[in-house]
Amino acid sequence: MNIEVEDVTFSIHDKRLIDSISLQVKMGELVGLIGPNGSGKSTLLKNMYRVLRPDSGLVTLDGRDLLRMKYKETARQMAVVSQDAPQTFDFSVRDIVLMGRHPHKKLLEADSALDHELVEQALERVGMEAQADQSFATLSGGEKQRVLIARALAGQAKFLILDEPTNHLDIRYQLQILDLVKTLQITTLAALHDLNLAAFYCDRMYVLKEGKVVSSGITEDVLQPDLLRSVFGVETEICVHPRTGKPSITFLPDSLRGGAAHDINRTNGDPMKYDKL
Numbered sequence: 073m074n075i076e077v078e079d080v081t082f083s084i085h086d087k088r089l090i091d092s093i094s095l096q097v098k099m100g101e102l103v104g105l106i107g108p109n110g111s112g113k114s115t116l117l118k119n120m121y122r123v124l125r126p127d128s129g130l131v132t133l134d135g136r137d138l139l140r141m142k143y144k145e146t147a148r149q150m151a152v153v154s155q156d157a158p159q160t161f162d163f164s165v166r167d168i169v170l171m172g173r174h175p176h177k178k179l180l181e182a183d184s185a186l187d188h189e190l191v192e193q194a195l196e197r198v199g200m201e202a203q204a205d206q207s208f209a210t211l212s213g214g215e216k217q218r219v220l221i222a223r224a225l226a227g228q229a230k231f232l233i234l235d236e237p238t239n240h241l242d243i244r245y246q247l248q249i250l251d252l253v254k255t256l257q258i259t260t261l262a263a264l265h266d267l268n269l270a271a272f273y274c275d276r277m278y279v280l281k282e283g284k285v286v287s288s289g290i291t292e293d294v295l296q297p298d299l300l301r302s303v304f305g306v307e308t309e310i311c312v313h314p315r316t317g318k319p320s321i322t323f324l325p326d327s328l329r330g331g332a333a334h335d336i337n338r339t340n341g342d343p344m345k346y347d348k349l
């Protein structure tokens with residue numbers, strides 16, 4: 073599944089929240105959407121998953137105009153996991169995952185053996201099979217997110233939208249969720265706040281500021297101190313981490329901008345050298 077956003081613009085009450093944004097996610101990629109609070113990440117994603125309708129521009133899934141698709145068809149093609157797990161009545165984990173099959177069914181059609189098989193497989197893939205009968209409401213935040221990803225898997229969605237899926241989760245769950253998404257190799261667009269996590273997991277990224285894309289490309293090229301200064305207003309040191317081979321960002325508080333920051337600069341970004349200074 074390839075998804076393409078072409079020149080999408082969206083306003084509310086004459087305030088332009090999304091300004092001529094174009095982006096592309098190719099099959100199997102995990103693409104990050106980063107930007108400060110209020111830069112338009114969620115609004116853009118909502119324009120993609122049809123909670124909002126663009127004023128102009130086009131969103132296509134494998135070349136097909138999303139706005140011309142039936143909602144049910146859209147729900148078969150894409151799944152959304154957002155930062156806020158839904159408040160549900162007393163559904164079991166299995167019931168929630170089974171909901172992922174609804175777009176594939178006619179009204180009042182009974183659940184089939186295939187539906188149940190896909191649900192059990194999805195629960196296994198996210199490691200939640202042991203909690204299948206537990207009430208969804210009683211799960212931890214990380215477990216809820218894993219169940220929502222299982223729901224997307226059971227629905228056999230080809231495109232996954234993650235809207236800050238790891239917010240409020242402790243670091244272990246953050247890693248677990250993104251590891252899971254990465255190993256699934258579903259085409260994914262993810263709005264992420266943690267730049268080090270984005271640096272590690274994303275193949276490419278788009279940077280938003282005031283509703284516009286101000287930079288895009290492969291993660292290593294995009295994450296540069298100048299860009300982070302102009303977009304987020306922070307000073308950073310960035311080096312390639314010797315274990316991960318990915319950019320590792322250190323944020324420098326104002327108090328360090330003069331002295332220690334200067335020392336780190338002398339390492340030429342090599343953290344191993346920093347130990348020896």
Ligand SMILES: Nc1ncnc2c1ncn2[C@@H]1O[C@H](COP(=O)(O)OP(=O)(O)OP(=O)(O)O)[C@@H](O)[C@H]1O
Nearest residue numbers: 084087089107108109110111112113114115116236
């Ligand atoms: N219904 C609305 N009416 C007016 N303004 C809105 C509405 N929805 C969003 N906005 C504004 O649009 C801008 C972009 O919001 P959005 O939630 O897309 O940002 P974001 O990048 O996802 O932010 P965050 O990182 O804080 O989640 C914000 O300034 C927000 O106040």
